Amino acid sequence: METVLSKHSPPLAFKGVSKEEEESLLGQVEIWRYMCAFTDSVALKSIIELRVADIIDRFGKPLSLSQIAANIEDAPSPDVKLLERLMRVMVRRKIFSAEKSESGETLYGLTRASKWILRDTKMTLAPMLLLENHPIHLNPAHYISDTVREGKENGTPFLRCHGHDQFEMTGLDEEYNRLFNEGMVCTARIVPRAVISGYKDGFNQIESLVDVGGGIGGSLSEIVRAYPHIKAINFDLPHVVATAPPYDGITHVGGDMFVSVPNADAIYMKWILHDWSDEHCIKILKNCREAIPEKTGKVIIVDHVLQPEGNEPFSDTGHAFDMMLLAHNSGGKERTEENWQYLFKETGFPRYNIIKINALPSIIEAFPI
Numbered sequence: 001m002e003t004v005l006s007k008h009s010p011p012l013a014f015k016g017v018s019k020e021e022e023e024s025l026l027g028q029v030e031i032w033r034y035m036c037a038f039t040d041s042v043a044l045k046s047i048i049e050l051r052v053a054d055i056i057d058r059f060g061k062p063l064s065l066s067q068i069a070a071n072i073e074d075a076p077s078p079d080v081k082l083l084e085r086l087m088r089v090m091v092r093r094k095i096f097s098a099e100k101s102e103s104g105e106t107l108y109g110l111t112r113a114s115k116w117i118l119r120d121t122k123m124t125l126a127p128m129l130l131l132e133n134h135p136i137h138l139n140p141a142h143y144i145s146d147t148v149r150e151g152k153e154n155g156t157p158f159l160r161c162h163g164h165d166q167f168e169m170t171g172l173d174e175e176y177n178r179l180f181n182e183g184m185v186c187t188a189r190i191v192p193r194a195v196i197s198g199y200k201d202g203f204n205q206i207e208s209l210v211d212v213g214g215g216i217g218g219s220l221s222e223i224v225r226a227y228p229h230i231k232a233i234n235f236d237l238p239h240v241v242a243t244a245p246p247y248d249g250i251t252h253v254g255g256d257m258f259v260s261v262p263n264a265d266a267i268y269m270k271w272i273l274h275d276w277s278d279e280h281c282i283k284i285l286k287n288c289r290e291a292i293p294e295k296t297g298k299v300i301i302v303d304h305v306l307q308p309e310g311n312e313p314f315s316d317t318g319h320a321f322d323m324m325l326l327a328h329n330s331g332g333k334e335r336t337e338e339n340w341q342y343l344f345k346e347t348g349f350p351r352y353n354i355i356k357i358n359a360l361p362s363i364i365e366a367f368p369i
């Protein structure tokens, strides 16, 4: 009798092969899957550029291909056949739903995933996806093996690829700077919400807070909105704060965290230390320790705590971030708890807490006593 496959059946085993051959074939399947993994990412990028999710969202109901195509901006003669193939793979990945209308036409609707790639909304990952797929951001990955062979002393993959470090590049290429900052701003909206709800009393006692490497102030603006009593400083490189919009309760300060950071009751650092080597982090953390009160101060780090065997919802993404850092930064890496302990021991933070929140990174509080 023929086996009937439901949507949830495990993949078909191979017919007429020995256990050994099956093992080998399954290995082949795995390599094909990883080899082609980039196609999902670029398909998503195209869907975001075409604003397909926004079009469906605007109509508030599932749409046919021709309705979607007719609403794509700057597309006088859209190729509906190509769009259909893109949508087919996106439906397979559950980025969109597909159902048949009474007339037999396929109608595409939003899913829980497509809501995160809307562009006309604040809670979106679309800018981050556009950044991750930009050639300036992506191409350094092709220099990883050279760097493994020759060592980072001869240049990071990013430097080998572009002739400049990443944060020099944001100063040199206006579009990359914009994409980078927009990518950070979008996660700066998503992550602080999880920080605020998962770190309930963490900000209560704080009168003044500096966001070190705060970009253009997105994270801090969310925190200050939830805790308006806080006097906040957004601290970043001068060319970054120069493009920051004004926010009530926030002063933008340009400077270099390797030289010094402004004084405050507490320091907030989201996705900073993972950009840097242990030596660099030690410098930053020492400057942070000098900037906060010895008895009551704390540093609130929002970063990954990598679990090599972790099987939590965001575990895999933590490892993917580690690969991106490997390509982009001279010493940037995601850190295990043991790696964090080492940094705190070297910089005079004898006590720390790891607080898991409903987000990709965790909160790591470090105290000077």
Ligand SMILES: Nc1ncnc2c1ncn2[C@@H]1O[C@H](CSCC[C@H]([NH3+])C(=O)O)[C@@H](O)[C@H]1O
Residues within 6 Å of the ligand: 167, 184, 185, 187, 188, 212, 213, 214, 215, 216, 218, 219, 235, 236, 237, 240, 255, 256, 257, 258, 269, 270, 271, 272, 275
């Ligand atoms: N030497 C430096 N001093 C201050 N900020 C820096 C320095 N080098 C890099 N940065 C900033 O570090 C930030 C890292 S990206 C993280 C931005 C932000 N905390 C967020 O999570 O959204 C960028 O905004 C850089 O401009």
